[in-house]
Amino acid sequence: xxxxxxxxxxxxxxxxxxxxxxxxxxxxxxxxxxxxxxxxxxxxxxxxxxxxxxxxxxxxxxxxxxxxxxxxxxxxxxxxxxxxxxxxxxxxxxxxxxxxxxxxxxxxxxxxx
Amino acid sequence: xxxxxxxxxxxxxxxxxxxxxxxxxxxxxxxxxxxxxxxxxxxxxxxxxxxxxxxxxxxxxxxxxxxxxxxxxxxxxxxxxxxxxxxxxxxxxxxxxxxxxxxxxxxxxxxxxxx
Numbered sequence: 001x002x003x004x005x006x007x008x009x010x011x012x013x014x015x016x017x018x019x020x021x022x023x024x025x026x027x028x029x030x031x032x033x034x035x036x037x038x039x040x041x042x043x044x045x046x047x048x049x050x051x052x053x054x055x056x057x058x059x060x061x062x063x064x065x066x067x068x069x070x071x072x073x074x075x076x077x078x079x080x081x082x083x084x085x086x087x088x089x090x091x092x093x094x095x096x097x098x099x100x101x102x103x104x105x106x107x108x109x110x111x112x113x
Numbered sequence: 114x115x116x117x118x119x120x121x122x123x124x125x126x127x128x129x130x131x132x133x134x135x136x137x138x139x140x141x142x143x144x145x146x147x148x149x150x151x152x153x154x155x156x157x158x159x160x161x162x163x164x165x166x167x168x169x170x171x172x173x174x175x176x177x178x179x180x181x182x183x184x185x186x187x188x189x190x191x192x193x194x195x196x197x198x199x200x201x202x203x204x205x206x207x208x209x210x211x212x213x214x215x216x217x218x219x220x221x222x223x224x225x226x227x228x
Contacts, residue, residue, distance in 0.1 A: 008153075034216055043117075043203055043219035044156075088156070092216070099144050099163065099207060101217055105155035 003027055006089055006104030015113050019076040023089035023104045026070065030102070031094040033065050035074045038086045038106065047087075048074065079111045116140070117220035119204055125226045132191040134223050136204030145187035146171075146205040146217060147179060156203065162187055194227045201225075 006023045013019055021035075032051045036044035048063040050056045050072075056063045062075040072091075076083055089104040120135035136145065146161040148171075158171030160179040168179050176198060180188040187206075191198055201224050205217040 041222070041224070043221045045219065046216055049216060099161070100158070103156045105153070
C-alpha cells in the first residue's frame, strides 16, 4: 500500500463550482498536513497547513483532516479560472525524519470560464 | 517572503555531459532539498542537506551527487547526464527546527532536457 494516495484527475469544473480534492494515507505517524498549488511550469507553493483533525479555512479554501480515517481534503468554493493548477497534498510525521515531506502525486484541476 | 532561486529555468545538455544545477535561498534555512518531478511519478527526493557539507540520500540518489559549501547554496550534479534524467528539477528549503509549523519552500524549477 502506498503511503499517500491522491486521485490524479484530471478534474474539469465550470467557474463557480465547489471543488473537492482528496488524499488518503496509511501511516498514522503523519501529523502535519499541507496542500501545495503548482501552476504549469512553476514550482509548488504552500497553500494550506493543518496539524489537527477538523477544518481550517482561508478565504475560498478549506482544508479538512480526519485522522481517524486517514483522509484529508481541500475544498475550493466559488472556483475561479485562476485556480487551474495541480494540487499536491504533503504529509509530515512528528518525530524522527521530521524534515521529510511525503507527497501525493497531484491532482490536475481546470476551472473553465 | 521566502525566496528560493534556481540558476536556470531551462537547460539542454547532451548525453555524457556533466551538469550543475544551482539553488540559492535567502531565508537562512538549514535544510535544503533536491527533487525531480515526472508525470505520473510525482515529486521524488534525490538528496537533502541539513547543514553545510552535510548531505543524505533521498529516495533516488543514483546518478546524482550534491554539494553544499555555503548555507544558502545547494548544488545538484549530474556526473554524466543520461536521457532518463530528463525531468523537472525542484529545489526546496526549510528550517531545521522541529516546530510544527515548519514546511518546505520551493524554487521555480529547472526543466532539463538531455539529448
